[in-house]
Amino acid sequence: MNRIFKKGPDFYCDLLIIGTGGAGLRCATEVLEKRPETSVMALTKVSHPQKSHTSTAQGGLAVVDPRDPVDKNIFHMFDTWKGSDCTADQNIIKKIIESSWEQILWLENRGMHFSRDIEGKLSKRTFGGHTLNFGESLAYRAVFEADRTGKGIMDTTWGEALKRGIRFLTQSIATELLFTGNQCVGSVVFKQKEGEFIRILSKATIIATGGCGQVFKVTTNCRQNTGDGLALALQAGLPVMDPEAVQFHPTGIVGPGILASEALRSEGGVLRNKDLKPFMERYAPKMKDLAPRDLVSRAIETEIRQGRGVLNPDHGIYHVWIDLRHLSEYVLDMKLGEISHFFNKFVNINPKEELCPVCPSNHYHMGGIPTTEFGEVQNGSQDTVPGLFAIGECAAASFHGFNRLAANSILELITMGKFAGERVLEYLKEAPAETSKAEGEHTLSLFSGYLEAQGRDSLGRIREAMQTMMTGKAGVFRTEAGLLEAVEGLKELKDRAAKTALSTRGLIMNQELVRRWELDNLLTVSMVIACAALNRRESRGAHYREDFPERKNEYNYHTLTTMEESGRIEFGKRPVDMSILEAGGGHAQKFGMIKREY
Numbered sequence: 001m002n003r004i005f006k007k008g009p010d011f012y013c014d015l016l017i018i019g020t021g022g023a024g025l026r027c028a029t030e031v032l033e034k035r036p037e038t039s040v041m042a043l044t045k046v047s048h049p050q051k052s053h054t055s056t057a058q059g060g061l062a063v064v065d066p067r068d069p070v071d072k073n074i075f076h077m078f079d080t081w082k083g084s085d086c087t088a089d090q091n092i093i094k095k096i097i098e099s100s101w102e103q104i105l106w107l108e109n110r111g112m113h114f115s116r117d118i119e120g121k122l123s124k125r126t127f128g129g130h131t132l133n134f135g136e137s138l139a140y141r142a143v144f145e146a147d148r149t150g151k152g153i154m155d156t157t158w159g160e161a162l163k164r165g166i167r168f169l170t171q172s173i174a175t176e177l178l179f180t181g182n183q184c185v186g187s188v189v190f191k192q193k194e195g196e197f198i199r200i201l202s203k204a205t206i207i208a209t210g211g212c213g214q215v216f217k218v219t220t221n222c223r224q225n226t227g228d229g230l231a232l233a234l235q236a237g238l239p240v241m242d243p244e245a246v247q248f249h250p251t252g253i254v255g256p257g258i259l260a261s262e263a264l265r266s267e268g269g270v271l272r273n274k275d276l277k278p279f280m281e282r283y284a285p286k287m288k289d290l291a292p293r294d295l296v297s298r299a300i301e302t303e304i305r306q307g308r309g310v311l312n313p314d315h316g317i318y319h320v321w322i323d324l325r326h327l328s329e330y331v332l333d334m335k336l337g338e339i340s341h342f343f344n345k346f347v348n349i350n351p352k353e354e355l356c357p358v359c360p361s362n363h364y365h366m367g368g369i370p371t372t373e374f375g376e377v378q379n380g381s382q383d384t385v386p387g388l389f390a391i392g393e394c395a396a397a398s399f400h401g402f403n404r405l406a407a408n409s410i411l412e413l414i415t416m417g418k419f420a421g422e423r424v425l426e427y428l429k430e431a432p433a434e435t436s437k438a439e440g441e442h443t444l445s446l447f448s449g450y451l452e453a454q455g456r457d458s459l460g461r462i463r464e465a466m467q468t469m470m471t472g473k474a475g476v477f478r479t480e481a482g483l484l485e486a487v488e489g490l491k492e493l494k495d496r497a498a499k500t501a502l503s504t505r506g507l508i509m510n511q512e513l514v515r516r517w518e519l520d521n522l523l524t525v526s527m528v529i530a531c532a533a534l535n536r537r538e539s540r541g542a543h544y545r546e547d548f549p550e551r552k553n554e555y556n557y558h559t560l561t562t563m564e565e566s567g568r569i570e571f572g573k574r575p576v577d578m579s580i581l582e583a584g585g586g587h588a589q590k591f592g593m594i595k596r597e598y
């Protein structure tokens, strides 16, 4: 151990979960319910597990009630496949959707307060791209807890995990995965409050670190979403799958980019341009405002590009309006109370009387660490890595392909969390002892570099330059020239960062040091996003190339992106699972390379 670092004693556990969002906690609960004697440790970067991003999820989670007279699982599967632009894996679609109802019961039995209608049945919302009868009409499919669905899930899973003896380490950051041979045996962890580095040795390790929205300037994601899990995997020589598949939500509140949930349009909100005309019919004649997010985001950007946007003088940003004025007081106050309040609080607008300014904001990463249907991490040759699992937004099984449908992410957390938990229990029966000679050399060399760097640049400015570049060049619309510029720009920013001295060199609660490490992760993740977007010379889902506007069959695969130590990027391929189509039968043809019209 380098002399500038304080090293704490090693910790040992059966299961280490890096990330205490909905995915991590659902998995922890599954393990602890089935095998109470399992020792489970869970890390969060922030001061409390409940501050994970899942707590902010508003709109709902998609599920078909088996007693529903009109909706069916097969329609949900079809919508997810079509929404993904034919790049989700059909075995995953089937597995998740077929177990979705059971997970609603699981949550409700443990105290989650789903909103109910006047007859006492679960209330349901419709969301973009969710339809009945293979696209015929809107499906009311998403169950919710008012506009605090994610908080409901966090309250439930956190309470259950706590009750069953999970051990939380807060403000504790996983900085490096540890391996013995090819088996993952835990992680190096930086404990911010103590300013010390420790090793947590575990029989099984789960990466559940959430999204990477801080790559972009305008995002609905919180500050902790810096793509750490993806960077940990890349650093260990593992791939990230489909990094180019990045979702931009159509309705971020202009300025802060905070999410104005799709629930607004689901409850009847209408998008209008500068001339106050609704415009979505021109882009999606049938689904209009409730078309999938990639389509609505492109429509808004096109309105703005063609001069039908409105300039916000405070932020210098062009936007369109969402009109909520015709919605009832009950809907705005009771069903959408929190979101209505956001407009009041952040832009001083009363949605009952005024139009609300919105424009696309980065929202979700469909790409992630490639896994099997049980959350087992795969390497570049698609072999599973013993002892290592990934779930939630940082993982790609892949349920969403190149465009996630609304309300399908939380569904993924609670199902994949359960499946991974079951597989962990199997794995623990035979897992070898958790030992490792590795001392976390990579972490120590990185952090020494940060503390010893000389130079007068500003880390804040470097981060902002990266975010501006990624939004401009790798955002809703992409081109070869723009992406090449982004790749070159990112190399320069990485060099600049390496030559920037920290103003504080202590280790205890040194936020600048943590931001420096996060900046490296963000630059790494930005680079794989830009390079993979450059490599995919077609348009598919949320990845839209203006110079290659069509989907092409030659790209019907997942991109597996790895990064060598030198920074060189390599690409591999994983086939898209087409097992529903291949199984044949009644609706099989709906799961071919279908056209995406809404």
Ligand SMILES: Cc1cc2nc3c(=O)[nH]c(=O)nc-3n(C[C@H](O)[C@H](O)[C@H](O)COP(=O)(O)OP(=O)(O)OC[C@H]3O[C@@H](n4cnc5c(N)ncnc54)[C@H](O)[C@@H]3O)c2cc1C
Pocket: 018, 019, 020, 021, 022, 023, 024, 043, 044, 045, 046, 049, 051, 052, 053, 054, 055, 056, 057, 058, 059, 060, 061, 149, 150, 172, 173, 174, 175, 208, 209, 210, 211, 220, 221, 222, 224, 228, 229, 259, 363, 364, 391, 392, 393, 394, 406, 407, 408, 409, 410, 411, 413
């Ligand atoms: C505003 C908003 C609203 C949304 N609404 C919906 C919705 O209505 N329906 C829906 O389906 N989806 C929604 N989504 C998407 C969904 O909420 C997220 O995809 C999902 O919650 C991610 O959950 P997760 O468990 O993967 O990660 P998170 O909940 O983000 O948790 C990640 C955890 O990892 C920890 N962590 C990260 N890095 C490290 C590290 N290096 N060391 C230690 N810990 C680390 C964090 O501290 C945190 O505890 C919404 C997203 C946003 C941003």
